[in-house]
Amino acid sequence: QVQLVQSGAEVKKPGASVKVSCKASGYTFTSYYMHWVRQAPGQGLEWMGIINPSGGDTTYAQKFQGRVTMTRDTSTSTVYMEVSSLRSEDTAVYYCARLDWGLAGSFDYWGQGTLVTVSS
């Protein structure tokens, strides 16, 4: 069965960086793109970007360009999302979600979420 397992909660100071991982299993890792989505406390979902695990190419939401980096490790079927220059507004739950073009570009499987807290 498809599973996306994310790394644990993080607490960071303003200005620091955080790197969240998402380990995939139960399917061919390089056959499906992976999204990253975040949700601030009490707020809605916000699309951050997407990575192609096969070639490593990425597309980021304009808001996050220059501050977010998505990478992958095909040997461990893991994707990573790093946010730099953290500020309090980056406090959120970060999700990875698999893109299925066979389901018209929908996000068919989600990780459990990783809470990142930015506080001095």
Next chain:
Amino acid sequence: QSALTQPASVSGSPGQSITISCTGTSSDVGAYNYVSWYQQHPGKAPKLMIYDVTKRPSGVSNRFSGSKSGNTASLTISGLQAEDEADYYCTSYTSSSTWVFGGGTKLTVL
């Protein structure tokens, strides 16, 4: 890219039907059938409920249906049940090869 527009809240009694709208532009909702809907219960990850505007994934109740007209997509839930109380989000692919979410709608079952 601006978020798609959804009503902040809707409500209905058990057994009734409700509809949640999702308004975008000719560069996203109006341009593609890559519109999907997600249900999110508190503290949980979102769950795919509708994809390709109208299709249901395996295991999703046929009480959930989707449609689209122009730049507005809609999610209808018929025969409301207590377990349907949740937040609902639409999303669409865009002409910039990105995705955009709606602001979310809180459904209350009275």
